[in-house]
Amino acid sequence: MLASDLSPEAVGGPVDALIDTVGGPVLRDALGLVRPRGRAVLVGYTAGRELAIDLADWLLADVALLPVNLMSRGKEVAADTDAMLGDLMSGELTLPIERYTPDRLAEAVERLRTGAAVGKVALDLS
Structure with a gap:
């Protein structure tokens, strides 16, 4: 599913928590998916380093927006990272990767700028 296709109906109703890895306008639009008193966590900002939101709408939505700096929290998330790596290796968890050649x-x-990319985007130099 593309970020532009996200809606409460598309994800089964309002969500308790949102983890956003791209930021910018994608995060602004995705905040509407979170139920009142839910939480949105920002991990990255590949779609933009700035967030413009209507403060009155945000206050009425009552959604907590939390930054997560993985660079400084490595020790805290190490156990979860190990578990996720195990799930990746077993195939229980998959990580979509879009591969592009230099000419693309x-x-x-x-796709990164607009938030349309799904998963990781890799430049294949082989």
């Missing part, structure tokens, strides 16, 4: 770099950058 502009397309890859556009």
Whole structure:
């Protein structure tokens, strides 16, 4: 599912928690998916480093927006990381990767910029 297709109906109703890895306008639009008194966690900002929201709407929505700095919290998340790596290796958890050749770099950058990319975007130099 593309970020632009997200709606409460598409994800089965309002969610308790949102983990956003791209930020920018994608995060702004995704905040509407979170139920009142829910939480949104920002982990990355590949879709943009700035967040413009209507403060009155945000206050009425009553959604907590929390930053997570994985660079400084490595020890805290080590056990969870190990568990997720095990799930990745067993195939229980999958990580979508979009691969692009150098001649398609502009397309890859556009998908990152707009938040349309799903999972990781990799430039294949082989």
